[in-house]
Amino acid sequence: MASDRYYPKPHRYFARMTDDRPLFQGDVIRGAFGAWWRHPEAVRSQLAGQQTPADPRFPTLDELRSQVIVRGKGYGMLMPQPCEFSEDEKGASHPFRLVAPLFPLDRHADVDHDRVRKGLVGHTIWVPRWSEHGPQDFYVDLRWITSVDATFIDRKVRVAALSPAAWTSMADRLSRYFVGIPLDVGAFAMGQASLHPDTEERQGSTP
């Protein structure tokens, strides 16, 4: 049964942005993009209206390069669990950042707004507009996840960050897409909630 309560309400979707907020899973980054490495034989066959050969020749590097396409409409979402790129730890020592591009959820979109908004399209994450003056709704396309250089990802080009509730939705989308099962929200909360930058320590809880 479809539900309107899959994602947080739009005004609860994003966290408050501050300069000292660490980069975190789900951050929306300006200037990130996705790439798709198409097989040259598939491109040739499709353009000729033919079936792709069952046993295509493996392409050369030049052929591969000639058929890769890059898509980006301005924004991407930082994908991995935050320990993978934490700024003063693992993130400082490797240059890989996994991002998924955002695409406008308008009448030109490949997916239906209502179905994406209800969490019914498995390879997408709904992202509402993040400011009154900002762009329209977007969707993350998990089929276009791409590894980019860490130089593309910086606090200065972050335009939005997820609230704990929206982060939970994101984790659920990733679990469904990559593992095929819904998120165990209780286990996620117990194991991961303390990582979110907005989690507050309770005062006086130590013995």
Next chain:
Amino acid sequence: MTTIAGRRAQTKGVSMHPHELEDVRAIEELTGVGFSEMYHRHLAPQVHAAAQLLVEVRDAGMELDRARLRTEWDVTSSPADLASLYTEESELTLGE
């Protein structure tokens, strides 16, 4: 009764399996750290963070139990749709 740390004694009465109790006693004997202290040092901060997140999820209007929510998988529906993937060209926008 209130402790020096300002806590009032309240308990949830945890029942344990024998092997769990054995672990708790082993830590107690080897380090002097009792179960209450283990809870306060290690589990309480996690429980507090988990409660914050779950309350926020509820307040944000989300369903907590979404295991039954059906997810459909989009497939490219027609030969024309499929062919269009191979005629696409790169496009890149920086964003506003």
